[in-house]
Amino acid sequence: MRGDENNFRISAAITCAEDVVVARQRGRTLARAMGFSASDATLVAAAISELARNIVKYAGRGELLIGKDDDGMLFVVARDQGPGIADLESAMQPGYSTSGGLGMGLPGVKRIADSFEIVSNSRGTTVTMRKRKR
Amino acid sequence: MAVPILKQGDVLIASIQSALTDVDLVALRDALVERVASHRTRGVIVDVTSLDVVDSFASRTLRDLAHMIRLRGARTVIVGIQPDVAFAMVQLGLTLEDIPTALDLEEGLAFLSAGRHAR
Numbered sequence: 001m002r003g004d005e006n007n008f009r010i011s012a013a014i015t016c017a018e019d020v021v022v023a024r025q026r027g028r029t030l031a032r033a034m035g036f037s038a039s040d041a042t043l044v045a046a047a048i049s050e051l052a053r054n055i056v057k058y059a060g061r062g063e064l065l066i067g068k069d070d071d072g073m074l075f076v077v078a079r080d081q082g083p084g085i086a087d088l089e090s091a092m093q094p095g096y097s098t099s100g101g102l103g104m105g106l107p108g109v110k111r112i113a114d115s116f117e118i119v120s121n122s123r124g125t126t127v128t129m130r131k132r133k134r
Numbered sequence: 135m136a137v138p139i140l141k142q143g144d145v146l147i148a149s150i151q152s153a154l155t156d157v158d159l160v161a162l163r164d165a166l167v168e169r170v171a172s173h174r175t176r177g178v179i180v181d182v183t184s185l186d187v188v189d190s191f192a193s194r195t196l197r198d199l200a201h202m203i204r205l206r207g208a209r210t211v212i213v214g215i216q217p218d219v220a221f222a223m224v225q226l227g228l229t230l231e232d233i234p235t236a237l238d239l240e241e242g243l244a245f246l247s248a249g250r251h252a253r
Contacts, residue, residue: 017155017156017157017158018155020155020156021153021154021155021186024186024187025153025186028186038218039217039218039221039222041218042186042187042218042219042221042222043221043222043225043226045186045187045222046187046188046189046222046223046226047226049187049191050189050190053156053189053191094227104190104193104226104227104228105189105190105191107227108189108190108226108228109226111225111226111227112225112226
């Protein structure tokens with residue numbers, strides 16, 4: 001894991017359950033450093049947890065980039081080279097899951113994001129979310 | 135990190151001390167479901183005060199835990215959900231459905247003993 005929360009940029013390899021916890025904790029610290037409220041920082045941490053878990057669960061390994069963009073928004077990019085999401089439309093429906101999960105992961109992240117983008121094909125998946133400070 | 139499970143009378147108390155990985159959460163679920171029988175337990179309290187985040191996996195695991203324990207003949211109360219965590223859960227659309235919750239350990243114990251008299 002590289003990066004410095006004070007420079008508003010984190011880059012983290014995600015390969016296991018511990019990496020998910022560390023990434024969300026660092027993301028929360030970064031959100032607080034950017035001036036997010038404690039509630040919104042917790043929300044950001046939860047979103048990071050969902051995205052990082054999906055990497056571990058579906059791709060095995062990947063990376064997260066968390067930072068502050070030029071517009072002052074917090075962004076999270078979750079990138080993997082896994083098999084991709086076969087049915088993207090269904091994956092974004094609350095309650096849909098291919099893993100026996102709740103199916104609330106990606107829909108929840110989209111719901112709390114100010115912008116949300118997902119690109120997935122046979123070469124991998126990239127999810128990008130942005131959240132504005134309120 | 136293993137979560138300590140204490141026994142007080144016929145109640146098991148699992149007091150989460152730090153952030154938990156998905157693996158830790160599943161281990162806690164399995165340990166509680168197992169110990170309900172061996173300790174003649176009537177109630178289980180899971181204290182999540184120190185849990186940094188409750189996301190979709192954590193909420194599902196807590197629900198599964200409570201439902202499994204109910205099938206084993208005991209009741210579960212989740213206590214200590216922090217305000218920021220509650221806020222995030224609602225924003226994310228996550229619920230614990232019908233699982234009883236209480237403010238803290240003391241309220242949780244009171245809830246379980248009230249239920250015992252009503253039985």
